Every structure is written in structure tokens, then in C-alpha cells.
Amino acid sequence: MSTAEQNRSRWPKSLTGFLFLTPFLVPFAAFWLWPIANGLYLSFTDANMLRAGEANAIGLENYSQLLSDRVYRQSMGNTLLFVVENVPVLVIGGLLLAVLLNEPLTARAGIRAVFVAPYLITGSAVAIIWQFVLDPSTGWLNSWLSSVGLPIQNVLSQPDQAMWAVTLITLWWRVGFPLLVILAALQDIPQDLYDAAKIDGAGAVQRFRTITLPLITPVLIFVLIIRLIDSFKVFAQVYLVTGGGPFGSTRVAIQYLYETGFLDFRTGYAAAIGWSVFLIILVVTAVQLLILRRVRIYE
Amino acid sequence: MSSATERQEYPLEREQAATSPQWEAGRRFRVGAPERPVLTLVAVILALAWALPLLWVLTGAFKGHFDIVGPNRHFLPLEPTLQNWQNLVDPQGRAVSILRSSLNSFIVASISTAGALIISSMAGYAFARLPFPGRGPLFIVLLGTMMIPFEVILVPLFLQFHRLGLLDTYPALVLPHMVSVLGIFLMRQFIQNVPRDLDEAARIDGANAWQIYYQIILPLTRPALATLAVFVFLEAWNDFLWPLIVVGSPGMQTLPLALITFRSAYSDLDYGTVLASVVLAVTPPLLFFVFAQRLVIQSISRAGLKG
Known part of the structure; x- marks a missing residue:
């Protein structure tokens, strides 16, 4: 726009574009961009909700404190444990279910719907439903176990079992997403490929390994990465089923963020926890993409 | 069942179908592929296991307290009672109102959806x-x-x-759901697939940008709008973390929060009431699922993009 004349002819058109964007840009700036910037700033201060407006810049102190904070390290360790357990369980579980539900079954649509239904339920309902199942004295699991003569389990009070219980609850709750996405990929594979392989004498396992798996690999990677990011942000089902216990063995990073920011009011430190989670997600996703890319080259 | 030739006449619909799972995809199989009885049995048993927790909660909502937590209990309510539902409607002085929180959930989810659309x-x-000017860079910032x-x-959003x-307040519960970058991404992609000739023709007829948006683009993007609506509604209806932080008074609680309040208020006396509140909170999304699978x-397949 060098001359006034060009200005006149171009401005109204771009003004229209901005007008259409305004209903988005205003709340986006106020409730996304500004909090992102402000949160980054706060993470370098000692801001505290009880001392409003008295934040002092303290450089990287919050971040260096994170490294030596025992509770942070424990909750980040628990988060990683959850990720390591939960990502394979959901991706493989979703894959197996998708393969099963891709077969010509009777009432297939109805059966599929059952596995998707829990995805639509709110996290607090999921927590209550599973406490009702797993409670050591009143839960259904134990009365069922004891009726067939098996020992009673108290999974939620065993530090080494509680996270597995949460993982299985998460499988029940969230498997709908991997299931649907993988199912769609399976249905995009042309039937002719299988017919040709059958004529060549390939068995079911061989057909799965040489046709199905290579063709759905991109989708599997997509699901893997989405589940990975999602698992790092785990909160509701853990917080509401175990409360982070026993002995902090299931407290996850977002729960620590919540407690630090909204129960201890340490705003600056909580902001640093949030950014540290994001950084770890970024690094892990990048590393995973690099590894997976290399694996695919060798195939 | 829609045939391939039918689809080719509607490029928008085909685009939509190509990127979403075919729910009933019988057409992918050779006509008359034999059904597999053994695999069906396996799948049905698994599905029953999946549905069992929900069914327990459903039957429990019609049982008395000791028929739920006592030693001699049964899956089906032997003495069905509506007492739990009465407790929900009339909390007898307790500071929890399921009607109020249901209303809050409906208001929050509906306004969030309308705004996001x-x-x-x-x-x-x-x-x-x-x-x-700056359209490309701005879009990259959004994706970032x-x-x-x-x-x-x-924390900073709370501040x-x-x-x-x-x-x-309601604005606090609603505004974060209205700003949906995923929604913009989805709509932009869909609108780019609308043939440009349509807006060119309208422009020649003297239509301005608003008229093209309102009379041509909006009607043609109805499938994308419907997907986005379901997505935002479910997110707002089921959200737990954000209401947990911004809601202070019992009167502003949405259903996911109210369930937790009910759990602490009733689990020792009337477990059935807790279960009834769960049934109430999960029924609207599940019913909707039945009618609009x-x-x-x-929506679920798209939701993954949000990460």
C-alpha cells in the first residue's frame, strides 16, 4: 500500500475480513493469547494469589526449584508412569477392538456403540461409577470375586496397583477414540487386497501383518501421539477416584498444578509447573516423531 | 445406503465422508459376506462387560441404600423404589440442587455451542x-x-x-468454550471446499460479503456446523476442571461438579441417590448418541485433532 489511492481501493476489502474475525479475535486475545503471555511472565515471578499485584521477578528460580521439589518429581514420575501404561494399553486395545468390530458380526453397529458410549460420559461420573465397582467393601468387583471363591482385592489402596486401576478405567472411558479412528482406517483398505492375498495362500495373521498393519501405520501413529498428549494432561479420573493417594502414589502433574495454584495460591510456581508439563509434552512428541520416522524408513 | 454415484454429485458430503469413519460400513464387504457367529459371541461378551458398570449404576438408582451396599444384594432391584429420585428433586435443606445444576449445564452448554458456531x-x-493483510501468519499463530x-x-486464565x-458467573463458564481454534480450523477447511463459483455468481448479482456468508456459505456448511455443535456441546457439558476452578457457589455448579457434591452428601446414607444423579448426568449425551450416532x-473422530 504505497499510495493513498491504493489504500482506498484495498482497505475496505481487508476491513471486511477483520470485521468477520473480530468476534473471534477479541475473546481469543483476552482468553488465550493474554493468559499465555501472562502465564509465561508469572512463571518467572514469585506471584501469590494472596498478595495481589506484588509479584517480583525471580528469574529461573521457579524452574530450578521444580528440579529439587520432591512432590513435583513424584507427581511427574506418576504422570510418566501413567503415560507409559496408558498409551500402549489404549492404542493396542483400540486396535484389537477395531479389528474385531470390523469383522462381519451380527448387530455390529449396536456392539460398536457400546464401546463408544463411555466416551460421552463426564469424568466425575466415570469416577463415581468405578468407585462403585472397585470399592473394597461395597464394590461389585469384590462381591463377584468372592462369590466365585477368589480373594478380595483392594486395588485402589495398593500403591503399585492403583495406577493400573486408573489405566483400566481410562481404557474403559476413552477407548472410543482410537477404536473409531482405527476402524475408519481399516474400512479404507480395499477388499481386493485381501482377496488377492487369500488366492496367494496368505493366512489371516500374514494378511494382517503384510496388508493391514502397513496400511494403518499412519493412523496408528496419529492415535499414539494424540493419546500421548492426552495422557500427560490426565487429571479428573485420577483425582476423583484415588484423590492422588495412597501416599501420593497416583498424584499426577495437573493435580499438583491445581493444588499449588488454587489451594496453596502460589500462582508463579503453578504457572511454572504448567509450562514444564508443556515442555515435556513437546520434547516427548518430537522424540517420538523422530523415532517413528526412522522406523518407517527401514520398513 | 448411499451409492458411489450419488456421492459424486455432492462434493462436500463426499469430503466429509472421506475423512470420517463409516459407521455402518456394510458396503465395504462383498455383498452377502457371511456373519461370524463365534466372533459375534466374543464381541457380545466384551460389550456386556463394557456395559456392566453402567447397568449396575442404572439399576442401583432404583434400589434402597442397603440393597446397594449390603451383603445380600442383587443385580436387579427386587424392591424398586423412586426414593432416590425424590431425594434428587427435594434435597431436604441440603445445599445441593440437581435441578439447578442441570439447568446450569444446559445453559452453559447451549450458549457455548451457539457462540462457538x-x-x-x-x-x-x-x-x-x-x-x-497478515492472514497467513495469523492462521499459523492460531495453529501454534x-x-x-x-x-x-x-492459572492465568483464572486471574x-x-x-x-x-x-x-455464566460468562466465566461459557467464554473459554466459545473460542475454539479447532472450530475455526474445521470451518475454514470446509468452506475452502465450497465451489468458489457460487460466491462469484452471488457477487456479480450484487451480494456483499455478509450476504454471501449468511445465504450461501452457512447453508452449505451445515454438516461441519453440526459436527462442531456436537463437539462443543459435549465438551461444555462434560467439562470438569474449569468449572471446578471458577465456580464458587453451589448455585453455579454444573452437573459434573454437582455429582461430586452429591457423592459427599449422600454416599453414606443413600448411595442410590448418588447413582441416580449419575444417571441423570449421563443420560442426555447417551440419548443423543442413540439418535444421532x-x-x-x-465429532469424536475430529475431537482428536484438539490433542
Whole structure:
């Protein structure tokens, strides 16, 4: 726009574009961009909700404190444990279910719907439903176990079992997403490929390994990465089923963020926890993409 | 069942179908592929196991307390009672009202959805069709912010609403759901697939940008709008973390929060009431799923993009 004349002819058109964007840009700036910037700033201060407006810049102190904070390290360790357990369980579980539900079954649509239904339920309902199942004295699991003569389990009070219980609850709750996405990929594979392989004498396992798996690999990677990011942000089902216990063995990073920011009011430190989670997600996703890319080259 | 030739006449619909799972995909199989009885049995048993927790909760909502937690209990309510539902409606002085929180959930989810549809379709139209300086870089900034998890801005977003004096209000519950970068991404993609000839023809007939948006783009993008609506509604209806932080008074609680209040108020006396409140909270989304399976499934598949 060098001359006034060009200005006149171009401005109204771009003004229209901005007008259409305004209903988005205003709340986006106020409730996304500004909090992102402000949160980054706060993470370098000692801001505290009880001392409003008295934040002092303290450089990287919050971040260096994170490294030596025992509770942070424990909750980040628990988060990683959850990720390591939960990502394979959901991706493989979703894959197996998708393969099963891709077969010509009777009432297939109805059966599929059952596995998707829990995805639509709110996290607090999921927590209550599973406490009702797993409670050591009143839960259904134990009365069922004891009726067939098996020992009673108290999974939620065993530090080494509680996270597995949460993982299985998460499988029940969230498997709908991997299931649907993988199912769609399976249905995009042309039937002719299988017919040709059958004529060549390939068995079911061989057909799965040489046709199905290579063709759905991109989708599997997509699901893997989405589940990975999602698992790092785990909160509701853990917080509401175990409360982070026993002995902090299931407290996850977002729960620590919540407690630090909204129960201890340490705003600056909580902001640093949030950014540290994001950084770890970024690094892990990048590393995973690099590894997976290399694996695919060798195939 | 829609045939391939039918689809070719509707490029928008074909685009939609190509990127979403075919729910009932019988057409992918050779006609008359034999059904597999053994695999069906395996799948049915698994599905029963999946449904069992929900069925327990459903039957429990019609049982008395000791028929739920006592030693001699049964799966089906032997003495069905509506007492739990009466407790929900009339909390007898307890500070929890399921009616109020249901209403809150409906208000929050509906307004969030309406707002997200308007905002996302307008912005998506701007990004797809209206040239303005900085359009490309701005869109890249949007995609970049999509990578940042909501949890990262939890604290500063709370402070922002605090500063605006909006904590514990409907705007606080609604506004974050209205700003949906995923929604803009979805709408932009869909609008780009609308043939440009349509808006060119309208422009020659003297239509301005608003008329093209309102009379041509909006009607043609109905499938994308429906997907986005289901997505935003479910998110707002089921959200737990954000209401947990911005809601202070019992009267502003949404259902996911009210369930937890009910759990602490009733679990020792009337477990059935807790279960009834769960049934109430999960029924609307599940009912909707029964009637609009395809739509819900498209939304779930798209929701993954949000990460």
C-alpha cells in the first residue's frame, strides 16, 4: 500500500475480513493469547494469589526449584508412569477392538456403540461409577470375586496397583477414540487386497501383518501421539477416584498444578509447573516423531 | 445406503465422508459376506462387560441404600423404589440442587455451542475467502496456540476472569468454550471446499460479503456446523476442571461438579441417590448418541485433532 489511492481501493476489502474475525479475535486475545503471555511472565515471578499485584521477578528460580521439589518429581514420575501404561494399553486395545468390530458380526453397529458410549460420559461420573465397582467393601468387583471363591482385592489402596486401576478405567472411558479412528482406517483398505492375498495362500495373521498393519501405520501413529498428549494432561479420573493417594502414589502433574495454584495460591510456581508439563509434552512428541520416522524408513 | 454415484454429485458430503469413519460400513464387504457367529459371541461378551458398570449404576438408582451396599444384594432391584429420585428433586435443606445444576449445564452448554458456531464460522469464512493483510501468519499463530494445552493457561486464565470480576458467573463458564481454534480450523477447511463459483455468481448479482456468508456459505456448511455443535456441546457439558476452578457457589455448579457434591452428601446414607444423579448426568449425551450416532462419531473422530 504505497499510495493513498491504493489504500482506498484495498482497505475496505481487508476491513471486511477483520470485521468477520473480530468476534473471534477479541475473546481469543483476552482468553488465550493474554493468559499465555501472562502465564509465561508469572512463571518467572514469585506471584501469590494472596498478595495481589506484588509479584517480583525471580528469574529461573521457579524452574530450578521444580528440579529439587520432591512432590513435583513424584507427581511427574506418576504422570510418566501413567503415560507409559496408558498409551500402549489404549492404542493396542483400540486396535484389537477395531479389528474385531470390523469383522462381519451380527448387530455390529449396536456392539460398536457400546464401546463408544463411555466416551460421552463426564469424568466425575466415570469416577463415581468405578468407585462403585472397585470399592473394597461395597464394590461389585469384590462381591463377584468372592462369590466365585477368589480373594478380595483392594486395588485402589495398593500403591503399585492403583495406577493400573486408573489405566483400566481410562481404557474403559476413552477407548472410543482410537477404536473409531482405527476402524475408519481399516474400512479404507480395499477388499481386493485381501482377496488377492487369500488366492496367494496368505493366512489371516500374514494378511494382517503384510496388508493391514502397513496400511494403518499412519493412523496408528496419529492415535499414539494424540493419546500421548492426552495422557500427560490426565487429571479428573485420577483425582476423583484415588484423590492422588495412597501416599501420593497416583498424584499426577495437573493435580499438583491445581493444588499449588488454587489451594496453596502460589500462582508463579503453578504457572511454572504448567509450562514444564508443556515442555515435556513437546520434547516427548518430537522424540517420538523422530523415532517413528526412522522406523518407517527401514520398513 | 448411499451409492458411489450419488456421492459424486455432492462434493462436500463426499469430503466429509472421506475423512470420517463409516459407521455402518456394510458396503465395504462383498455383498452377502457371511456373519461370524463365534466372533459375534466374543464381541457380545466384551460389550456386556463394557456395559456392566453402567447397568449396575442404572439399576442401583432404583434400589434402597442397603440393597446397594449390603451383603445380600442383587443385580436387579427386587424392591424398586423412586426414593432416590425424590431425594434428587427435594434435597431436604441440603445445599445441593440437581435441578439447578442441570439447568446450569444446559445453559452453559447451549450458549457455548451457539457462540462457538457463530464465531468459528465467521472466522473460518474470513480465513477461507476474505483476503486481508497478515492472514497467513495469523492462521499459523492460531495453529501454534492449538498445541498449548488448556491446563497450561489454567492459572492465568483464572486471574483474567478474576480481574474482570467474572468469577462464579455464566460468562466465566461459557467464554473459554466459545473460542475454539479447532472450530475455526474445521470451518475454514470446509468452506475452502465450497465451489468458489457460487460466491462469484452471488457477487456479480450484487451480494456483499455478509450476504454471501449468511445465504450461501452457512447453508452449505451445515454438516461441519453440526459436527462442531456436537463437539462443543459435549465438551461444555462434560467439562470438569474449569468449572471446578471458577465456580464458587453451589448455585453455579454444573452437573459434573454437582455429582461430586452429591457423592459427599449422600454416599453414606443413600448411595442410590448418588447413582441416580449419575444417571441423570449421563443420560442426555447417551440419548443423543442413540439418535444421532453418525454425527457423534464424526465429532469424536475430529475431537482428536484438539490433542
